[in-house]
Each structure stands twice: as C-alpha cells, then as structure tokens.
Amino acid sequence: MDLTLRVRRFDPDSDNPEPYWQDFSVTVEDNATVLDALIKVREDVDGTLSLRCSCRSSICGSCAMRINGHATLACKAQARDSLGDDNVIVVEPAGVMHVLKDLVVDFDLFWDKIMAVEPYLQPQGPEPEGEYIASNESMLHLSGVTACIMCGACVSDCTVLEVDPTFMGPAALAKAYRFTADPRDGDEEGHSEDRLRMLSEASGMWDCTRCFECVQVCPKGVAPMDRIMSLRDQALAAGMDKNYGARHVQAFSDLVEHSGWLDELRIVPMTMGLGNVPALLNVMPEALRALSHGKLPPLVHPELPGAENIRNLFEKVEQGGKEPEGHH
Amino acid sequence: MLEHDVLVVGAGLAGMRAAIAARAQGANAAIISKVHPVRSHSNAAQGGINAALLDRGDDWEDHAYDTIKGSDFLGDQDAIEVMCQSAGQALIDMEHFGVTFNRDDEGKLGTRAFGGQRRARTFFVGDFTGQALLHVMFEQLIKSGVRRYEEWFVTGLIEEDDRVCGVTALEIRTGQVFAIRAKTVIFCTGGLGRVFEPSTNALIVTGDGMALAYNAGAQLMDMEMVQYHPTTLAGNGVLISEAARGEGAYLLDKNGDRFMERYAPNMMELASRDVVSRAEQTEINAGNGIDGCVLLDCRHLGEALIKEKLSQIREIGIDLAGVDMVTDPIPIRPGMHYMMGGIKTDVDGQTNLPGVYAAGECACVSVHGGNRLGANSLLDTIVFGQRAGDHAASAARDVEYMEFDVDAVVRREEQRLQGILDRPQNGDRVASIRLGMGESMNRNLAVYRNEAGMRETIHDLQGLKERYTTVPVDNKGQVFNTDLVFALELGFMLDCADTIAVSALERMDSRGAQARTDYPDRDDENWMKHIVTAKGDEGPEISYSPVSITRWTPEERKY
Numbered sequence: 001m002d003l004t005l006r007v008r009r010f011d012p013d014s015d016n017p018e019p020y021w022q023d024f025s026v027t028v029e030d031n032a033t034v035l036d037a038l039i040k041v042r043e044d045v046d047g048t049l050s051l052r053c054s055c056r057s058s059i060c061g062s063c064a065m066r067i068n069g070h071a072t073l074a075c076k077a078q079a080r081d082s083l084g085d086d087n088v089i090v091v092e093p094a095g096v097m098h099v100l101k102d103l104v105v106d107f108d109l110f111w112d113k114i115m116a117v118e119p120y121l122q123p124q125g126p127e128p129e130g131e132y133i134a135s136n137e138s139m140l141h142l143s144g145v146t147a148c149i150m151c152g153a154c155v156s157d158c159t160v161l162e163v164d165p166t167f168m169g170p171a172a173l174a175k176a177y178r179f180t181a182d183p184r185d186g187d188e189e190g191h192s193e194d195r196l197r198m199l200s201e202a203s204g205m206w207d208c209t210r211c212f213e214c215v216q217v218c219p220k221g222v223a224p225m226d227r228i229m230s231l232r233d234q235a236l237a238a239g240m241d242k243n244y245g246a247r248h249v250q251a252f253s254d255l256v257e258h259s260g261w262l263d264e265l266r267i268v269p270m271t272m273g274l275g276n277v278p279a280l281l282n283v284m285p286e287a288l289r290a291l292s293h294g295k296l297p298p299l300v301h302p303e304l305p306g307a308e309n310i311r312n313l314f315e316k317v318e319q320g321g322k323e324p325e326g327h328h
Numbered sequence: 329m330l331e332h333d334v335l336v337v338g339a340g341l342a343g344m345r346a347a348i349a350a351r352a353q354g355a356n357a358a359i360i361s362k363v364h365p366v367r368s369h370s371n372a373a374q375g376g377i378n379a380a381l382l383d384r385g386d387d388w389e390d391h392a393y394d395t396i397k398g399s400d401f402l403g404d405q406d407a408i409e410v411m412c413q414s415a416g417q418a419l420i421d422m423e424h425f426g427v428t429f430n431r432d433d434e435g436k437l438g439t440r441a442f443g444g445q446r447r448a449r450t451f452f453v454g455d456f457t458g459q460a461l462l463h464v465m466f467e468q469l470i471k472s473g474v475r476r477y478e479e480w481f482v483t484g485l486i487e488e489d490d491r492v493c494g495v496t497a498l499e500i501r502t503g504q505v506f507a508i509r510a511k512t513v514i515f516c517t518g519g520l521g522r523v524f525e526p527s528t529n530a531l532i533v534t535g536d537g538m539a540l541a542y543n544a545g546a547q548l549m550d551m552e553m554v555q556y557h558p559t560t561l562a563g564n565g566v567l568i569s570e571a572a573r574g575e576g577a578y579l580l581d582k583n584g585d586r587f588m589e590r591y592a593p594n595m596m597e598l599a600s601r602d603v604v605s606r607a608e609q610t611e612i613n614a615g616n617g618i619d620g621c622v623l624l625d626c627r628h629l630g631e632a633l634i635k636e637k638l639s640q641i642r643e644i645g646i647d648l649a650g651v652d653m654v655t656d657p658i659p660i661r662p663g664m665h666y667m668m669g670g671i672k673t674d675v676d677g678q679t680n681l682p683g684v685y686a687a688g689e690c691a692c693v694s695v696h697g698g699n700r701l702g703a704n705s706l707l708d709t710i711v712f713g714q715r716a717g718d719h720a721a722s723a724a725r726d727v728e729y730m731e732f733d734v735d736a737v738v739r740r741e742e743q744r745l746q747g748i749l750d751r752p753q754n755g756d757r758v759a760s761i762r763l764g765m766g767e768s769m770n771r772n773l774a775v776y777r778n779e780a781g782m783r784e785t786i787h788d789l790q791g792l793k794e795r796y797t798t799v800p801v802d803n804k805g806q807v808f809n810t811d812l813v814f815a816l817e818l819g820f821m822l823d824c825a826d827t828i829a830v831s832a833l834e835r836m837d838s839r840g841a842q843a844r845t846d847y848p849d850r851d852d853e854n855w856m857k858h859i860v861t862a863k864g865d866e867g868p869e870i871s872y873s874p875v876s877i878t879r880w881t882p883e884e885r886k887y
Contacts, residue, residue, distance in 0.1 A: 121464075
C-alpha cells in the first residue's frame with residue numbers, strides 16, 4: 001500500500017525553529033499501522049524524525065498523537081483506515097502539551113495533574129493479613145478505569161484544557177475516581193471524603209463541560225468523562241453541594257422540573273447563591289451586554305405546555321430509588 | 329553533583345520495586361530510565377503472576393517443583409525455593425498497594441490455570457496484569473519519594489580502581505551528558521528481545537543493562553536460553569497471551585486437529601512453553617500449518633468470558649490481525665519472547681562486580697533455567713527486585729562515594745557521542761544492521777538450532793559489528809535525538825547477540841528452550857551445568873557454573 005504521511009515537524013535545534021509540514025511517501029504492508037509507517041520513515045528515510053513509541057500493541061501509551069486531527073495511538077490506527085484524499089494521513093503531535101521536537105510533547109503538564117490527585121491507595125482502616133475481600137464486580141469496574149495507560153490522548157483533545165490549563169483534566173480525574181471508587185481506599189466503608197472534597201474545588205470535577213471528546217479519543221475505553229460524572233454523583237451523595245458546580249446541577253434540575261425548561265435568568269443566581277453579591281455583580285457586565293444585544297432571557301418564564309409530564313418523570317425517577325443524576 | 333546510595337537503572341517492575349525497597353531502608357535511592365516508568369515493558373505481561381497461597385490449599389513446594397520441571401532442571405533450586413516461598417507475601421503486598429486483581433465468588437483473589445503447572449495459581453487482572461502491576465508500582469514509587477530521572481539514557485559505567493562508582497547518562501530531552509555518582513548500581517533493564525526480529529518485545533527492549541554490565545566485567549549466564557512463546561502474531565510478532573490457553577483455548581492444525589495430543593497428552597495446550605513451541609514448529613515444518621502458522625481457537629469460550637478476561641488480546645487481534653477471536657480462530661506461531669539468561673546474580677541480586685546488582689529479566693539468578701513458566705516473570709521481578717534493593721541499601725551504608733574527575737568523565741563521554749554524530753554518511757543505516765542481526769538470530773537461534781546455522785550467525789555478527797563502527801546517524805541535534813539513542817542501543821544488542829550465539833553453540837545438548845537437531849537429547853552427564861560468558865579480548869569467554877540441586881532430582885520431562 002502506498003501512502004503519504006503529512007507530518008507536523010518542529011526542530012528546536014534549527015536556526016529558525018518554526019513548525020512546518022513535511023510529506024513522506026512510503027510503501028507499507030496492507031495491515032500496517034500508522035506507527036509502522038512512521039517507523040519506516042524514521043528507519044529508512046529520515047532518522048531526524050522524533051517520536052515516542054515502544055510496545056506496538058496499545059499498552060505502553062507512548063505513541064499518542066493526532067492523526068487526521070484527533071488524538072489516538074499511532075500503533076492502534078490502521079493505516080488503511082486513516083487514508084484521506086490522495087492517500088494522505090495527517091500526523092501531528094498531541095495537543096495541549098507543548099511540543100519538544102516533532103511528535104514528542106512535554107508530558108510535565110500531564111503528570112503534574114496526575115500527581116495533584118495523590119495517585120496512590122490511601123486506606124485508613126486496618127490492613128488485613130491476607131487480601132482485602134472485595135466483589136469481583138467492584139474490581140472489574142475499577143479495572144475498567146485502571147486500564148488507563150496514561151497516553152495523554154484525552155488531555156490532548158480536552159476542550160476545557162485547550163482554554164484553561166488549570167483544569168485537572170480527564171486523565172487525572174479518572175485516576176482520582178479509580179481511588180474514590182475503590183472499596184479499599186478511604187475510611188472503613190471505603191468512602192474517600194478527603195479526596196472528593198479536594199476534587200470538588202475549582203478546576204476539579206465540576207469544570208468538565210461534558211463535550212465527550214475524551215470518551216471518543218480514549219484508546220482503552222476508559223471513558224474519562226463518565227468517571228467525572230460518577231465523581232459528581234459521589235460528591236453530591238457525600239453532601240458536598242456547596243459549590244458552583246453542585247448548585248448549578250441542582251438548579252438546573254429544579255428549574256426543569258418546575259417549568260419543563262431552563263429558566264436562564266434564574267439559573268445564574270441559583271448557581272452562585274442569591275446572597276453572593278460580589279459574584280453576581282461580576283456577571284452584571286455580561287447580563288448588560290446580553291440585554292443590549294436583545295439576548296436577555298424573558299423576565300417572565302412561562303411553564304411549557306405538558307410540564308406536568310416532566311414533573312411526573314422526575315417523580316418516577318426519584319421513586320425508582322435513584323438519585324437525580326449529576327449529568328442531565 | 330548527582331549522587332545516590334543506590335542507583336537503579338531501569339524503571340519496570342523490578343527496578344521500581346528495588347528503588348522502593350532501598351528507599352524504605354533509608355537509602356538515598358534514585359531510579360533512571362530511558363522511558364517514563366509507566367512505558368516500561370513490564371506492561372506487556374498479560375496473563376498473571378504465580379503464587380502458591382496456603383489458604384487455597386496450595387503449597388510453595390509444588391510451585392517450586394513445577395518451576396524446576398519447567399526449567400528442564402537447569403534452574404537453581406535454592407533460588408527457586410526463595411522465589412516460591414516469597415511469592416505469597418509479594419502477591420498480597422501488591423494487592424495492598426492497590427492492584428485490582430480479579431476475585432472469586434467469595435471476594436478473594438481469583439486464579440486461572442497456566443502452562444506447566446498442575447494447579448491454578450496464577451493471579452490476574454483481566455489479560456493486562458503487567459500493566460495493572462506496573463501502574464500500581466509507579467504509584468508506590470511516587471509515594472516513596474525516590475528521585476526519578478525519566479527519559480535519561482545510561483550510556484556507560486564509571487569505574488575507578490576496578491569498582492563501578494557511577495554512570496554516565498544522556499538526558500534525552502536536552503541532549504546533555506551527566507555523570508551520576510553511586511555507591512551501588514542495580515540493573516533492572518529488562519530483556520533483549522529486539523536482538524531478534526520479529527519479537528514480542530517492545531522496541532525499547534535492547535539489552536542495555538546486560539551489555540553495560542558485561543562490558544564492565546560482569547558474568548552473563550544461561551544466555552543460550554531464549555524463550556519462543558507459542559502464541560505470537562505472524563508479521564509483527566505481537567504477543568497473544570497464554571491466558572487464552574489458560575482459559576481453555578485450543579491449538580489446531582490446518583485440519584482442525586488438536587495436535588498437542590501427540591506431544592503432551594496430559595497437559596495438552598498447557599504444557600510448558602518450550603514444549604508447545606516445539607510442537608507447533610514441528611507441525612508447521614511438516615506442512616500442517618497455514619502460511620507458517622497454526623490456529624489458536626477461542627470460539628468455544630464464548631463472548632462473555634472473552635470480554636471479561638481476554639479483552640486486551642481480543643483488541644490486539646482485531647487491530648493488528650483483523651481477526652475477532654470471538655468468531656474466528658487466530659493464526660499464531662512461536663515467536664521470540666523472553667530471555668531466561670542474563671547477568672549472573674545470587675539471590676540478593678549481587679553480581680561478580682562489587683556494588684553492582686541486577687534483578688528482573690536482565691538478571692539470571694537462575695530461577696528459570698532452560699525455560700520460564702508463564703506468570704513466573706512478574707513474580708521474579710517483584711521478589712528479586714525487592715531483595716536487590718534491600719541488599720544494596722544495606723551494602724551502601726558501609727561504603728563511601730568514590731572520587732573521580734566528573735568533568736573529565738563527562739567530557740570524555742561527550743566526545744565519544746559527538747564522534748558518533750560526526751560520522752559521515754556512507755549509505756549504511758542503523759536499522760539495516762539491526763534487521764540483519766535480528767533476522768539472522770531468528771533464523772539460526774530460534775526453536776530449532778544446529779551448529780552450521782549458529783556458526784553462520786556468529787559470522788554474520790562479525791560483519792555487522794564491523795559495519796557498526798562506522799554507521800552514521802541522520803540526526804545531529806540535541807533535543808530528543810532518538811536517532812543517537814538507537815545507535816547506542818544497537819551496540820548493546822550486538823554485544824548481547826554475540827553471547828547468545830556463542831553460549832548456544834557451546835551447549836551440546838537439547839534442554840529447555842535450546843533444541844539442537846544435531847544434539848537432540850538432554851545430556852545430564854555432560855551438560856547439567858550453566859554456561860557462563862564474560863568479556864574477553866576476543867569476544868565472549870566461556871566458563872561453567874554448577875546447577876544448585878536441593879531436593880528435586882532431575883528426571884525425564886513429560887507433560
């Protein structure tokens with residue numbers, strides 16, 4: 001199979017270190033991965049091309065990069081499935097993290113976030129002599145999260161991190177969930193309240209905008225966003241509802257239950273707290289700008305026709321014994 | 329000055345375990361690795377970790393016997409006793425660290441069957457046990473506060489008065505060379521799989537530690553014992569876990585017959601790896617395969633079991649072979665997988681060089697002898713990593729740092745590396761030499777060997793080593809110059825390849841992984857001994873070391 005790799009390159013050692021595109025035409029086996037093609041370039045054509053790679057089987061997490069605009073493992077991407085027009089495959093370094101050379105990015109940002117969640121088991125109860133007794137289901141559930149290989153694909157394509165580098169991000173939050181959901185972590189009941197409190201702070205679990213990007217790009221099916229939503233459920237269940245994120249969820253749910261649709265005028269003060277004058281003053285310029293553009297939500301918020309059906313739905317869900325979901 | 333009581337080279341399971349143990353003893357411990365620790369090849373261990381737990385009615389002596397039999401009686405029984413006795417605690421420690429082992433119905437650790445063992449004693453996390461253990465070990469490394477040099481490549485050892493007293497290393501990210509002073513050095517650099525092409529091993533597995541130690545005068549042992557795993561993908565050689573057969577998968581020839589009946593009527597597909605690989609190769613050679621492969625059939629296991637316990641290899645099959653093992657058998661063949669041999673150590677990881685230790689795949693204790701049992705390698709890394717870390721930490725208390733001229737050492741190493749960068753283009757390529765080596769090794773030092781073939785490879789290696797002295801690199805830059813790193817790795821691999829070929833030629837019998845068509849039988853009278861290689865003026869020099877036999881008398885091996 002003949003193909004062209006269009007590679008985003010960057011050489012900090014050059015006289016004029018600017019990123020640029022370079023095309024490499026190579027012939028590879030029909031079942032080759034994009035990584036196989038890159039290795040062929042590096043070995044046979046141009047040894048200056050730098051990339052990280054090792055296992056070739058989606059387990060070491062070294063070779064995450066953007067292929068045709070989305071982060072993935074180069075060793076998992078089949079070349080034949082990645083061909084664009086004229087048999088071109090576009091290969092770029094992972095996003096969010098800054099580029100060191102060619103396809104190699106600086107993982108310090110990634111690891112700093114992982115370190116921030118104290119990523120090791122912290123049991124507070126007594127250690128048993130043998131193993132902890134735990135259900136297979138609980139361990140299988142955790143293994144779905146510990147299957148994370150720290151490749152950084154989710155961080156690369158996280159739309160929050162793109163604009164707010166302080167966000168803990170999908171990988172670190174999923175890692176945190178791996179502990180909060182572990183029956184061995186935390187107190188004797190397996191509750192990790194200290195962790196949940198820390199993760200509820202700004203830049204934590206409530207800053208995810210639920211764009212699904214991390215779920216889509218994760219090569220191991222870890223679904224980081226789903227874990228973040230589970231963290232929110234855990235935090236709410238532990239009564240940690242005195243922050244913008246938790247109140248926003250509660251307000252959203254209350255408003256929709258009440259009228260069948262979102263009252264955009266009231267959700268802001270309900271999220272921030274009615275008595276929180278400084279925060280409310282802070283958003284006044286935006287409210288005024290909305291007003292001047294004719295975008296202010298209606299002052300009178302009518303109930304939607306059939307809103308009682310929505311209320312019934314809420315009632316049924318709550319009677320079903322389920323907590324209102326953190327995600328809606 | 330960078331200086332440490334204990335400097336661990338390599339951050340896979342053995343290395344991290346060693347560093348954590350040394351730190352726990354109060355040592356100023358550090359770990360240096362050419363990749364970030366979680367990228368290490370321990371990741372690739374799929375099936376599980378062996379331990380005989382008393383409360384399951386198991387017995388470490390049974391585990392020891394299975395291991396000894398698996399080793400074709402070349403394993404050192406004193407060392408195997410240590411490993412198998414320590415296994416239970418090592419396993420429970422990992423569980424307490426946070427590994428999410430699969431459980432049984434009572435919520436206790438669950439087991440699966442594995443090759444060459446009469447009892448199911450393999451504990452596992454799906455079919456990515458190595459990855460699960462490695463990441464948890466990294467968590468503990470973070471907790472321990474061990475200094476980490478990540479993406480630093482060790483280029484050489486520093487020696488003063490015949491004692492290793494540190495390493496030179498290239499910080500890959502900047503291209504800067506450093507000298508690190510160390511009272512003790514523990515090599516945990518893993519295997520040497522890339523010496524062969526293809527191999528199941530990751531691209532980073534290049535025998536660095538074995539070659540560094542060998543060049544400093546350390547003895548290597550059992551280097552002829554190279555494990556070919558029975559189930560690897562054709563082409564790229566990627567591993568399909570023994571867990572598949574542990575869960576009940578069949579091996580079929582082109583007619584759909586379970587040919588293992590003829591080779592191991594009792595254990596069938598779960599005979600030891602050398603036996604299964606030889607059976608497959610025999611069938612393939614006899615024309616009973618399909619395109620150089622036989623078939624691994626999981627279909628009868630059912631989709632639910634495959635999804636719960638074999639998800640990773642199913643993913644590999646789909647991604648790399650285009651076969652979903654739920655619906656179709658997957659073509660596999662024997663492929664180079666593991667190095668039983670390595671740096672000769674005692675049960676505390678000590679080598680013949682004072683202050684130099686080794687543990688894990690790069691070491692040879694020897695607990696695997698002629699053939700390693702599946703799921704004993706993870707155990708080996710953890711047990712002997714910890715022992716080496718403990719011993720090195722206590723040894724470091726009694727020695728002082730050696731003085732040496734740091735600037736001169738660094739300058740000398742910089743000049744050596746610059747010399748490689750400055751080589752003019754001559755049309756040759758590092759990758760071409762590596763491929764030549766790998767294909768020659770895989771042709772002549774694979775499942776079946778003979779004198780003529782091995783001599784051919786020794787001859788090939790001579791020519792490749794000559795080419796190596798002038799091979800150019802494309803990249804002349806400083807930052808992340810992987811081109812330079814590959815060139816240095818190739819040098820290490822050529823040294824390792826030499827010792828493998830020379831040791832294999834020396835052993836004139838068939839035992840464990842070494843099957844010689846010109847010496848087809850095991851010859852205990854002459855060859856019940858380890859082959860040891862050390863660096864001489866003209867290549868590897870051979871000596872012998874006795875096999876430790878404590879209570880299990882060698883016997884004929886049947887499965």
